[in-house]
Amino acid sequence: METRTKxxxxxxxxxxxxRNSAIKIAQKGLDVIxxxxxxxxxxxxxxxxxxxxxxxxxxxxxxxxxIKSFDAFIKQVGDHLEANTESRNIDYLVNNAGTALxxxxxxxxxxxxxxxxxxxxxxVFFLTQKFLPFINNGGGIVNVxxxxxxxxxxxxxxxxxxxxxxxxxxxxxxxxxxxxxxxxNVVAPGAIETDFGGGRTRDDEHVNALxxxxxxxxxxxLPDDIGGVVAFLCTDEAGWINAQRIEVSGGMFF
Numbered sequence: 001m002e003t004r005t006k007x008x009x010x011x012x013x014x015x016x017x018x019r020n021s022a023i024k025i026a027q028k029g030l031d032v033i034x035x036x037x038x039x040x041x042x043x044x045x046x047x048x049x050x051x052x053x054x055x056x057x058x059x060x061x062x063x064x065x066x067i068k069s070f071d072a073f074i075k076q077v078g079d080h081l082e083a084n085t086e087s088r089n090i091d092y093l094v095n096n097a098g099t100a101l102x103x104x105x106x107x108x109x110x111x112x113x114x115x116x117x118x119x120x121x122x123x124v125f126f127l128t129q130k131f132l133p134f135i136n137n138g139g140g141i142v143n144v145x146x147x148x149x150x151x152x153x154x155x156x157x158x159x160x161x162x163x164x165x166x167x168x169x170x171x172x173x174x175x176x177x178x179x180x181x182x183x184x185n186v187v188a189p190g191a192i193e194t195d196f197g198g199g200r201t202r203d204d205e206h207v208n209a210l211x212x213x214x215x216x217x218x219x220x221x222l223p224d225d226i227g228g229v230v231a232f233l234c235t236d237e238a239g240w241i242n243a244q245r246i247e248v249s250g251g252m253f254f
Contacts, residue, residue, distance in 0.1 A: 005056075006139075007090045008234050009033040009077070011064055011127070012097030014043035016194035017144065020227030021094060022046055026055040028231050033077060033090070035062035035097065056084075064097045064123035065115060070130050078134060091139040092234040093131050095124045095166075098144070100197030102155040113158055120162035125169060138181045142233045143170045145188040145245070151253040163188070167245055174243035183242040187230050190249025192221040216251025225250070 008025045012018040013034025022032050023046070032050050036043035036059055043059035050057035058080060062073050078088035098120055101112060128141060135141070145167050148160035166186070173184035191211040193202035200207055201220050211220040229248050232238050 004085075005029070005031050006092070006234075007031045007033065007081070007085070008092035008094060009035075009090050009131075010094040010096055011035045011062065012037070013094075014039055014046055014059065016196055017189060017192060017223055017226050017230075018094075018096040019046050020223035021096060021230040022057075022227075023049055023053070024227035024231035025092075025094075025234050026050040026053045026057065028235055029055070030092070030234060031056040033057070034059045035064075035073075037061070037063050037097070062097075064127065065118035067118070067122060067126050070127055074130055074134065089134045089136045090131070091136050092142065093128060093135060093140075094142045094144070094230060094234070095128065096144045096230075097123070100200075101159050102197060102200070103158070104155055105157050108158055116158045116162050120159070121165050121169070124166055128173065132177070135182060138239075140183040140185070140233060140238075141170070141173055141177075142230055143167075143184070143186050144230070145186045147188055147190040147247060147249045147252055149188060150247065170245075171243050178242070183233075183239070185233055185238075185241055185243070186245040187226065187233070188245055188247040188249070189226045190215065190221050190247070190252035192223060192226060194223055211252065214253055215249065216254060219250065221248070221250055 008030050010018050010022045013022040014036035022034050026032050047057040047059050082088050101116055143166050145163040148156045149163040149167055170184045170186045191201045208220050226248050
């Protein structure tokens with residue numbers, strides 16, 4: 001009997017950690033759906049990379065702070081899956097999409113705070129809620145957090161607080177979805193050399209050196225340090241890992 005290929009959906013999969021995670025998931029033998037916010041060309045390149053690995057892939061546009069667009073997005077994904085797999089379901093949802101905000105508490109505006117709540121908490125909450133009928137029993141949810149939910153750096157109060165909220169939400173997901181054998185876990189990267197936050201860790205020599213000097217392994221992280229951990233959580237081998245926060249930071253600020 002032919003085994004059904006499992007499917008993972010990765011939000012923000014066109015660049016940075018999301019791109020790396022999507023490719024590493026494909027290397028594990030899963031088909032992958034990615035979302036992108038604005039750069040279709042970048043997303044199409046990721047799709048091509050995954051297809052070159054012999055896996056199926058497709059990219060859809062999604063703004064994760066636009067909660068009202070989720071129903072149409074999920075229908076679009078479901079229609080595609082039903083036409084190609086005879087099921088509207090996925091197996092793993094990776095909530096990765098996000099943006100940075102570097103601002104001291106005294107200067108944060110209400111609009112900035114609202115945007116971060118919508119992107120990093122409400123978006124994760126409601127996209128997961130709306131996808132739950134279409135996640136196969138025995139599947140999983142991976143929420144991407146940050147080391148900034150454990151340690152505090154000036155200017156990251158809002159971002160770190162949103163990620164702390166997602167970490168607690170993940171524990172509730174694990175508790176409430178356990179009857180369906182759906183696992184929920186957090187991957188919390190440290191500072192990574194990507195274009196996130198304008199490429200701050202990658203491009204600012206002072207920031208990069210500061211990160212390296214405060215990391216036990218002596219350097220800033222790279223996307224390749226993170227994607228494989230996300231991919232592992234999308235496998236049967238990780239089937240007994242649940243309600244966990246896995247920090248992948250090289251030992252930053254320990």
